[in-house]
Amino acid sequence: MDFFDRNSDGSTTVPETYKGLRALGLGRVLSGAAAVGINLGLACKTGAAWYSLTINNDNIHKAKHDSDSDVYDAQGNYDAAKFEEMFQKHDANKDAALDKAEIDAMLERNKETKVGRLAFGAEFGLLLSIAGQENQSGEKVLSRARMESLYDGSLFFKLAEERA
Numbered sequence: 001m002d003f004f005d006r007n008s009d010g011s012t013t014v015p016e017t018y019k020g021l022r023a024l025g026l027g028r029v030l031s032g033a034a035a036v037g038i039n040l041g042l043a044c045k046t047g048a049a050w051y052s053l054t055i056n057n058d059n060i061h062k063a064k065h066d067s068d069s070d071v072y073d074a075q076g077n078y079d080a081a082k083f084e085e086m087f088q089k090h091d092a093n094k095d096a097a098l099d100k101a102e103i104d105a106m107l108e109r110n111k112e113t114k115v116g117r118l119a120f121g122a123e124f125g126l127l128l129s130i131a132g133q134e135n136q137s138g139e140k141v142l143s144r145a146r147m148e149s150l151y152d153g154s155l156f157f158k159l160a161e162e163r164a
């Protein structure tokens, strides 16, 4: 989350989300549209007025800590063993990556998943376009390593670094 809070003041505004998405290689138009959509959705969820379009980062962390998501322990810390278990369960064809069908199945089975929130409310489609890598059949997939860094919070920093 802090990747997007560029001035580290604890809240994330539309321009900050926009800059973050641009740093991840998204085009201007898509970044603008996605920034408004993401901030609108998450402003409500984090207790800010929707029209403020500003995300209260403290409440995102709180939401994560309160969550019963598969990959965090009771303290809200990332748990590598639990991630492994979750990944094995959803990687149906065992190619060490999640393709769109596997992601759809995962979201269907686990509607309350906190993945969406951790992906900064971004749709998985958007995530695939930012972080996806092509497999042998030319389909964009999320590799195990990328999924893992999504969960441990380092994904966006890594992607931005790769591009810089």
Ligand SMILES: [Ca+2]
Residues within 6 Å of the ligand: 005, 006, 007, 008, 009, 010, 011, 012, 013, 016
């Ligand atoms: Ca900020």
Ligand SMILES: [Ca+2]
Residues within 6 Å of the ligand: 091, 092, 093, 094, 095, 096, 097, 098, 099, 102
């Ligand atoms: Ca797979």
